[in-house]
Structure formats: structure tokens, C-alpha cells
Amino acid sequence: MNTNSPANTANETHGTAEAMTTPGSLPSATPAFSPLYQQIKTLILKSLQGGEWKPGDVIPSEQDLAVRFKVSQGTVRKAIDELAADNLVVRRQGKGTFVATHAERHIQYRFLRLQADNGEEMRAERKIVECRRLRASAEISRLLGLRSADPVVFVRRVLAFQGTPTILEDVWLPGTPFKGLSLEALSSDQGPMYAFFESEFGVRMVRANEKIKAEGASAEAATLLGVPPGHPLLSVERIAYTYNDVPMELRRGIYRTDSHHYKNELS
Amino acid sequence: MNTNSPANTANETHGTAEAMTTPGSLPSATPAFSPLYQQIKTLILKSLQGGEWKPGDVIPSEQDLAVRFKVSQGTVRKAIDELAADNLVVRRQGKGTFVATHAERHIQYRFLRLQADNGEEMRAERKIVECRRLRASAEISRLLGLRSADPVVFVRRVLAFQGTPTILEDVWLPGTPFKGLSLEALSSDQGPMYAFFESEFGVRMVRANEKIKAEGASAEAATLLGVPPGHPLLSVERIAYTYNDVPMELRRGIYRTDSHHYKNELS
DNA sequence: CAGTGGTCTAGACCACCAA
DNA sequence: TGGTGGTCTAGACCACTGC
Structure with a gap:
């Protein structure tokens, strides 16, 4: 078989942790055993997605969750450990x-x-160049998991460091979750854009993939960044995901790397 | 005080886990409490550095290590968990x-x-262009933690994919640990260079930092990669470290990104 | 089958924080 | 002082591997 479900002494009365795993329902073919703590992790994840607890909130204590899910505190602990490793949660x-x-x-x-080549602090001066709604092109809709011509919000902004425009970013966001996003709101906000997305639209970016290339500056980029056309620039295409690997942002960044560099740690 | 050292029942006879932590030796100022499993991790790390177990070897079972260090198996487990998370060890x-x-x-x-822009497999054709010993410049020696004019080995190679030269790499290695490295040995070797370093010189690269910039092709790079001078290329400066954060390699890579990209996952 | 890592529990105690 | 996460232990049982 596949001895799953708590399997410990307490497994009787009312429940939240029922129908945990994949019992004998399906024929056979890869029993798909899943440890208890993984199932707990999934349950907590669902509560995070569902907004039971919002960014910045405390979640219930390990002990409380253990009672709620009818498992030992150690099992909850291991589940939360993984969530913390994924940066979805922070322990204090x-x-x-x-x-x-x-x-x-x-x-x-x-x-x-x-980062700056000299380790200096980087205080960005931000300027939203434009913000408008439009219909997704075939490519944009594919990357964002939308249907062609679905509404999207397009944002262009420039970040400058110590007066030098250094980053040009074009951002595409799915129109529905970001209904009401405006240039004014974006411009008046201080702080990271992703924090703004959290507080204003309840959208939390959890992870992202980037594809990096070297490209010559287009006429447009050259103007906005103050470099000659053809100047070598770093092109960073990012797809950012919310919970559940749902893509929620496409961002094309163009970075000047005269006195800055993209830092990556490999292990 | 700072109740450390196993502190469990068994803490008498012969020992390997003596003088574990920081007892009352030093005055005060940040007791520097370190959990047992961290100390165990450090001990295992020392054995890895010391070559007690070589790359590919099995290390003793958790139970054996628990006996050896006089702690519970769970504590060893947590230590090994971290080593596995650091990619220093692989559990099977x-x-x-x-x-x-x-x-x-x-x-x-x-x-x-x-990576290739289309997800295709990348079989590299490798060509060592040169390999010679020289004296470290001020910059190289600084980055490798050597003294100026210390001997280093310099290697230049080109990687091509499907006939297109795509990567030009300049590699600097400290001369002492890499004594005897030759163009012939490098050329005749198949497989990853870092695997070669492990088997031939006992040097295992554990982690690395990279600084990425966009640059126009130098005359030299243009020739070797078959692009016009000034063509935008990705410049990747890597410092690779062995155990204990000792730098063991400086590598400057120049990548063509016409049909490839540098992939990075953020979380 | 024995040996290894993997899961789960239960309970004790420690370190940190806030009231 | 009580509550929270963090450490450590001990023991039971499961899953995978290889003889």
C-alpha cells in the first residue's frame, strides 16, 4: 500500500488534515508517496496563497499549527523550515x-x-517614464501565460544612481490583477515596486528567472540612458512568479555596466 | 555561563569532540554560542578539507559519526543537512x-x-589556446590572495557550440597547488575542468562569485570568437573558492550571447 | 536480509523577546 | 513571566539499495 495520513495514535475525530495524500484512489503507477511534512507545507502554502495571513503578518505558532493539523510540532517545524528556505516566510x-x-x-x-563596482551604497532616483494599458502581443501573452490580446499594463521607468541614468526597465503586468495601476500611484510611491504591488494589489512576487545577454544600445535606450547607440549594455529579461509558479510580471531591464556590475553567487 | 559541550549523559572517556565550543576562556563580549550541530558540521568540514574522504567517496554513516562525535544521530543529521544544502555533500x-x-x-x-536560447543540449568543443606559467600581476595576486609576483598558471581556452566559438576563457590559478599543470594534460582531458582539478590536483571548487558586465569585443576577443571588434559581449569575472573560502581560481569569461543567454534563478 | 538515509513523535531544555 | 522559535535526545518505523 502506501501508509500515509498521520498514522499516529491521534487520527480520529474532527479534522483539517484529512485526505492528505494520494491514497488508493488512482490505479497504481508511481504511488507518489509524500511525507507528512510536505503535505503540511502545502497546506500552509495554500493559506498563504489564500491570503489567510498577509505579507508581514505573524503566522500561528508551530504548536498551534501542530494542533490544527494534528501532527507533532517537529513535523510542522520541518514544513516551515522549507518555507523559510524558499524565502516565503521568515523566522524570528x-x-x-x-x-x-x-x-x-x-x-x-x-x-x-x-551593484556599484566600488562597494558604495546605491540610492536610486526613480522616474516613471510612462504607464499605460494595452493589449498583449503574442510574445508577451505567452510569457505571462495570458491569451493573446488580453489587457496588460505597461510601465517604463528609469533608475539613476548619483545622477547617472543606469537602468531602463520595461515592465508588463497582467491587466486583471493590476487593475487601477496608474502612473500617479507609481510615481508617488517610495520603496521597492514589489512592496507596492503587495500592499496595493495583494500580489507577492516569490521567485524569478532571468535571462541575461549583452546588447548594443537601441536608439531609444541610448537616449534614455545617455550613451551612444550601439554601446554595450546588459539586457536582463525577468519573469517573476507569485505563489504556485504563476507568472505575474515580465520585466526587460537594460543596465549600464560602466561602473556597475551584475553580481551572482554560485554554489 | 554558556552551557556548551555535549552536556548529555555520555561525556567522559576518550574523545574526538573535546574543546568543542568557546568556554569561559575569553573574557566576555558576545559569548559566541554555537549549537552542537554547527560544531559537528565544522568537524566534518575539517575532515573534508583534510582529505579524509575524497570527492566521490562515501562518508561514514550518520550512526557512525554520532558515535564518533558522541552526539545523537539527529544532531549529526542536522549537520549533514547543512553540508548537503551547501552542495558539499550529496545524500543518497x-x-x-x-x-x-x-x-x-x-x-x-x-x-x-x-544556455542556448532554444533549450537545446550544449555539447562543447573545447580548445586550449595556451597554458603557461607567469608571475602574478598586482591585480591577479590581490584577487587570488597571493603575494605580488607569486607564480601563477595562466590558461586560455575557447569553447565552441556546434562549430560556433562562443566562450573565451582566461583562467589564472595559483602556481603552487597547480604545479605541473600543462597544456597537454588539459587538452587530453575530457569532462569538466573542475573535475580534472579534483582528480589531478585534489583541489575542489566549492562556490564562486561572478561579476557580469557588457563589453565591446576587444581585437583579440573579436578574432577568437569571430565577431567584429566592439561587438557586445558578456564579460563574466569569476572567483572560485575551495573549502574555507580560500580563492583558488580567477576566471574571466567572454561570452557571445547571439543565440545563448546567461540564466539566473532568483528567490 | 542488513544497512543506509528519511520521517515522525514526544519531551526536555535553552535563547530570545515582550509585556 | 510566559510565549516563541531553536537545540538536542531517544526511539520507532518507513523507503531505498545491494548482497
Whole structure:
């Protein structure tokens, strides 16, 4: 068989952790055994997706969750350990476990890998160049998992460091979850864009993939970044995902790398 | 105080886990408490550095290590969990825990992030252009943690994919650990360079940092990669480290990104 | 079958935080 | 002081591998 479901002494009365795994329902073919803590992780994840706890909130204590799911505290602990490793949640000894957010001081700009060649602090001056709604092209809709011609929001902005325009970003967002996004709201907001998305639209970016190339500056990019056309620039295409691997943003960044570099740590 | 050292029942006879932590020796100022499993991790790490177990080898079972260090199996487990998370060790259920190596089929080219734009397989044709010993420049010696004018080995190679030269790599290695490295040996070797370093010189690269920029092709690079001078190319400067954060390689890669891209996953 | 890693539990105690 | 996460232990049982 596939001895799953708590299987411990307590497995009787009312329940939240029922129908945990894949019992004998389906024929056979890969029993798909899933450890308890994985199932707990999935349940917690669902609560995160469902908005039971919002970014910055405390989630219930390990003990409470253990009672709720009818498993031992150690099992909950292992589930939360993985969520913490995935950066979905942050543990703080003595205080509790919190839903991760892009709004925190130190974890700010978690996805921005550009650094000054000298280790200096980078305070970005941000300027939204435009923000408008349009219909997704075939390519954009494919990358965002939309249907062709679905509404999207397009944002273009320039980031400058110490007066030098350094980053040009074009951002495409699915129109439905980002209904109401405007140039004014974007411009007046301080802080990371992803924190803004969390607070204003309830959309939390969880992970992202980037494809990096070297490209010569287009006429447009050259103008906006103040470099000659053809100047070598870093092109960074990012797809950012919310919970459940749902793509929620396409971002094409063009970086000047005269006095900055993209930093990556391999292990 | 700072109740450390096993502190469990068994803490008497012969020992390997003596003088574990920081007792009352030093005055005060940050007691520097370190959990047992961290200390165990450090001990295992020392054995890895010391070559007690070589890349590809099995290390002793959790139970054996628990006995050896006089802690519970769970504590050893947590230590090994972290080593596995750091990619220093690989767990294989039913078989044992193995020292990680660059020679494995699937983990091959762990540090190479270049991919074909279409997801195609990339079989590299490699060509060593030159290999010679020289004295480290001030910059090279600084980056490798050497003294100026220390001997280093310089290697230049070109990687081509489907006949198109795509990667030009300049590699600097500290002369002492890599004594005897020759163009012939490098050329005749198949497989990843880092696997070769492991088997021939006992040097295992554990992690690396990369700084990425966009640059116009130099005359030299243009010739070797078959692009016009000034053509935008990706410049990847990597410093690779062995155990203990000791730098062991400086590598400057120049990548064509016409039909390839550098892939990065953020989380 | 024995040996290895993997899961789960239960309980004790420690470190940190806030009230 | 009580609550939270963090560490450590001990023991049971499961899943995978190879003899």
C-alpha cells in the first residue's frame, strides 16, 4: 500500500488534515508517496496563497499549527523550515514566524543584482517614464501565460544612481490583477515596486528567472540612458512568479555596466 | 555561563569532540554560542578539507559519526543537512552520504550558466589556446590572495557550440597547488575542468562569485570568437573558492550571447 | 536480509523577546 | 513571566539499495 495520513495514535475525530495524500484512489503507477511534512507545507502554502495571513503578518505558532493539523510540532517545524528556505516566510526567534515581504528594510530590492563596482551604497532616483494599458502581443501573452490580446499594463521607468541614468526597465503586468495601476500611484510611491504591488494589489512576487545577454544600445535606450547607440549594455529579461509558479510580471531591464556590475553567487 | 559541550549523559572517556565550543576562556563580549550541530558540521568540514574522504567517496554513516562525535544521530543529521544544502555533500537514500564532485554526469558544469536560447543540449568543443606559467600581476595576486609576483598558471581556452566559438576563457590559478599543470594534460582531458582539478590536483571548487558586465569585443576577443571588434559581449569575472573560502581560481569569461543567454534563478 | 538515509513523535531544555 | 522559535535526545518505523 502506501501508509500515509498521520498514522499516529491521534487520527480520529474532527479534522483539517484529512485526505492528505494520494491514497488508493488512482490505479497504481508511481504511488507518489509524500511525507507528512510536505503535505503540511502545502497546506500552509495554500493559506498563504489564500491570503489567510498577509505579507508581514505573524503566522500561528508551530504548536498551534501542530494542533490544527494534528501532527507533532517537529513535523510542522520541518514544513516551515522549507518555507523559510524558499524565502516565503521568515523566522524570528522569540517573536514568531512571519510572512515574507519585499517591504523590509534589509531584504529590499531582493531581486536587483546590480551593484556599484566600488562597494558604495546605491540610492536610486526613480522616474516613471510612462504607464499605460494595452493589449498583449503574442510574445508577451505567452510569457505571462495570458491569451493573446488580453489587457496588460505597461510601465517604463528609469533608475539613476548619483545622477547617472543606469537602468531602463520595461515592465508588463497582467491587466486583471493590476487593475487601477496608474502612473500617479507609481510615481508617488517610495520603496521597492514589489512592496507596492503587495500592499496595493495583494500580489507577492516569490521567485524569478532571468535571462541575461549583452546588447548594443537601441536608439531609444541610448537616449534614455545617455550613451551612444550601439554601446554595450546588459539586457536582463525577468519573469517573476507569485505563489504556485504563476507568472505575474515580465520585466526587460537594460543596465549600464560602466561602473556597475551584475553580481551572482554560485554554489 | 554558556552551557556548551555535549552536556548529555555520555561525556567522559576518550574523545574526538573535546574543546568543542568557546568556554569561559575569553573574557566576555558576545559569548559566541554555537549549537552542537554547527560544531559537528565544522568537524566534518575539517575532515573534508583534510582529505579524509575524497570527492566521490562515501562518508561514514550518520550512526557512525554520532558515535564518533558522541552526539545523537539527529544532531549529526542536522549537520549533514547543512553540508548537503551547501552542495558539499550529496545524500543518497539507502546508499550513504557522498562527498560532492564536479565529475558527476548530471551536476556537470555546475557553474556554467550559459544556455542556448532554444533549450537545446550544449555539447562543447573545447580548445586550449595556451597554458603557461607567469608571475602574478598586482591585480591577479590581490584577487587570488597571493603575494605580488607569486607564480601563477595562466590558461586560455575557447569553447565552441556546434562549430560556433562562443566562450573565451582566461583562467589564472595559483602556481603552487597547480604545479605541473600543462597544456597537454588539459587538452587530453575530457569532462569538466573542475573535475580534472579534483582528480589531478585534489583541489575542489566549492562556490564562486561572478561579476557580469557588457563589453565591446576587444581585437583579440573579436578574432577568437569571430565577431567584429566592439561587438557586445558578456564579460563574466569569476572567483572560485575551495573549502574555507580560500580563492583558488580567477576566471574571466567572454561570452557571445547571439543565440545563448546567461540564466539566473532568483528567490 | 542488513544497512543506509528519511520521517515522525514526544519531551526536555535553552535563547530570545515582550509585556 | 510566559510565549516563541531553536537545540538536542531517544526511539520507532518507513523507503531505498545491494548482497
